[in-house]
Structure formats: C-alpha cells, structure tokens
Amino acid sequence: MTHDDERIDLSAFDPENDPDRLERVVANVMDRLGPGIVPDSPSFLQEFESLVARRHRSIAVAAGIVLIAAVSWPGGVRAPWEPAEPQVGAGLEVPVSWGTWLAADENPSAEEVFFATTGGGE
Amino acid sequence: MPPIDRALLDAARQGDRTAFAQIVRGQFRVAFSTALSIVQNPTDAEDVVQDAFVRCWQRLGQCENSAAFGGWFRTIVRSVAHNHLERERVRATESIDSVRTAAAGSPAVDLERAELRTRLSDAMRGLTDVQREVLLLFDLEGFRHAEIAELIGVSEGMSRRHLLNARQRMRTALGEPEPLKTKEKE
Numbered sequence: 001m002t003h004d005d006e007r008i009d010l011s012a013f014d015p016e017n018d019p020d021r022l023e024r025v026v027a028n029v030m031d032r033l034g035p036g037i038v039p040d041s042p043s044f045l046q047e048f049e050s051l052v053a054r055r056h057r058s059i060a061v062a063a064g065i066v067l068i069a070a071v072s073w074p075g076g077v078r079a080p081w082e083p084a085e086p087q088v089g090a091g092l093e094v095p096v097s098w099g100t101w102l103a104a105d106e107n108p109s110a111e112e113v114f115f116a117t118t119g120g121g122e
Numbered sequence: 123m124p125p126i127d128r129a130l131l132d133a134a135r136q137g138d139r140t141a142f143a144q145i146v147r148g149q150f151r152v153a154f155s156t157a158l159s160i161v162q163n164p165t166d167a168e169d170v171v172q173d174a175f176v177r178c179w180q181r182l183g184q185c186e187n188s189a190a191f192g193g194w195f196r197t198i199v200r201s202v203a204h205n206h207l208e209r210e211r212v213r214a215t216e217s218i219d220s221v222r223t224a225a226a227g228s229p230a231v232d233l234e235r236a237e238l239r240t241r242l243s244d245a246m247r248g249l250t251d252v253q254r255e256v257l258l259l260f261d262l263e264g265f266r267h268a269e270i271a272e273l274i275g276v277s278e279g280m281s282r283r284h285l286l287n288a289r290q291r292m293r294t295a296l297g298e299p300e301p302l303k304t305k306e307k308e
Contacts, residue, residue, distance in 0.1 A: 008292050010262040012238045013164060015154045021168060026146050029175040030139060 128188040135182045142182075146175050152273075153199050155263050159254035160203035161210075162243050170206050174199040192273060245295035252276070253288035260285050 015021050126145060133141035150171065157170035177198050185194050246254050255274060259265040260281075265273070267281040276284070 007261045008289055010258060012235055012242055013158055013262055015151060022150055025150060025168060025172055026143055028172050029146055030143060032176045033179055
C-alpha cells in the first residue's frame with residue numbers, strides 16, 4: 001500500500017456526527033410535502049398519447065391483415081409493389097394498340113388504324 | 123445512489139408518504155455526500171438534500187424505472203446544489219464560515235470538529251467537483267470504484283485517477299508531508 005492508497009479521514013463530514021440530522025431531514029421533508037401534494041402522475045396528455053398509440057397499433061395491425069389478405073387472394077387487388085399486367089405489343093416496339101389488335105379476334109376499323117399510325121395527326 | 127426497491131418506488135409514486143420516507147432514509151447519506159461535494163459545508167448540504175427530496179417527490183412521476191432512480195435523483199441533488207451555490211453567491215450576506223461552525227454537541231468537541239471541518243473544507247476547495255465527489259463517496263461513504271463509476275458516469279479507471287489526484291491535492295493542502303516513494307516500497 002502506498003501513501004496515496006490511504007484514506008483521507010473525512011469523518012468530520014459524516015452526516016451522523018449530528019445524530020439528529022437524518023430524522024430532522026426526514027421530518028422537514030415530510031412537512032414540506034404538505035397534505036395536498038401528490039407526486040406528478042403521468043399527465044392527461046401522456047395518458048391520451050399512450051391511449052392513442054395503443055389504438056393506432058391495433059388499427060395498423062388490422063389494416064395490415066386486410067391488405068395482406070386482399071393481395072394474396074386470387075384475383076384480388078394488385079399490390080403497389082407487384083408488376084403491372086404486361087401490355088401486349090410493348091416488347092415489339094409497335095404502338096400498343098397494334099399489339100391489342102393482334103391479340104384480339106376482331107380486326108380494327110379503318111379509323112382506328114389511321115389514329116394508330118398517324119397518332120391522330122394529319 | 124443505493125438501489126431502490128421497485129415496490130417502494132411504485133408506492134411512493136402512488137402518493138404513499140411512508141414509502142417515500144423510507145426512500146429518503148435509504149438515499150440520505152449518498153445524497154448528502156453529493157451535495158457536500160458541491161456546496162462544501164454540512165449545513166448547506168443538509169438544506170440542499172431537503173430541497174432535493176421535495177423536488178424528487180414532486181417529480182416522481184417522471185421516474186418509472188427503479189434502476190434509473192439513482193442517476194435521476196443524483197441529477198436533482200446536483201442541480202439543487204448548484205442553484206443553492208448560485209443563490210449564495212448572489213446574496214453573499216452571510217459568512218459561510220459562521221454557518222459552518224454551527225453544530226450540535228458539547229462546545230469543546232464542536233469547536234474542534236468545526237476547526238477540522240474548516241481545514242478539510244478549505245483543502246477541498248482546491249479539488250474539482252468530480253474529485254470531491256469521488257473522494258467523499260470513496261473515503262467517507264465506502265463506495266467501491268465500480269459503484270462510483272456507475273453512479274457518476276465515468277470509467278473505473280477514471281474514478282481511481284480522480285481519487286488519486288484528490289488525495290494528493292488534499293494532502294498537499296493539509297500540509298501532510300508526501301513520503302518518498304522509494305521509502306514506501308521498502
């Protein structure tokens with residue numbers, strides 16, 4: 001043990017040098033609390049926030065279940081992240097309407113052909 | 123700060139004064155040392171501790187975690203102590219030394235103790251806040267470095283370093299001769 005390992009005698013500061021100190025502090029603190037003061041409970045706003053948070057959680061869970069069911073059901077709605085139906089003719093680099101006609105059983109009218117080829121121009 | 127029982131904290135949070143009185147008793151010594159490290163005299167430290175416990179009661183709703191109580195309450199004590207110091211500086215109407223010498227017991231013992239306290243207080247003025255706090259917690263309250271480190275938010279190594287520096291400065295200020303290290307090893 002070196003000199004620096006020796007404690008400094010601080011017993012002069014020991015709160016129990018004054019034997020009444022603890023009881024005096026306890027009594028004074030209790031007096032100052034007063035009869036009407038109670039500790040802060042979580043405020044109304046905090047209670048409301050936690051209630052809303054709980055409600056939101058259940059609503060979010062319900063909405064998620066509905067969405068998953070709708071997406072996974074055959075013929076259900078298309079989820080935003082799913083690719084759209086491929087448009088016929090898009091890969092052939094011809095006007096989309098041409099592809100539609102090719103896939104359809106009936107022939108296009110002359111007017112449709114005109115609009116498809118000229119873009120409705122002259 | 124010593125660990126606090128969760129049931130006790132919950133009861134106090136519900137407004138149970140008996141439970142809160144128990145908390146006051148359990149936390150008093152460490153709160154006193156923390157306050158003393160800042161205001162540097164026992165009478166002021168007692169006032170600070172009282173104010174801190176009242177503030178603690180008023181804000182108990184903010185402390186939901188019994189494990190965090192120690193750090194939370196220590197922050198309150200430190201804040202109240204610094205406010206107290208600031209008020210004293212502004213007032214500066216009463217000599218701190220006249221307050222310091224007021225004590226209970228026989229006059230001769232009180233005088234001797236008051237003189238010793240004055241010497242120690244003067245020596246402690248040369249320490250930083252954290253050095254004073256570590257010194258009081260270790261040498262007066264008997265805390266271990268691991269406990270001090272957790273309480274004041276430093277590493278154990280830093281706690282040791284603060285204690286070493288604090289003791290060296292205290293010894294110099296108190297006029298204790300520093301022995302030669304070589305002699306210590308013999």
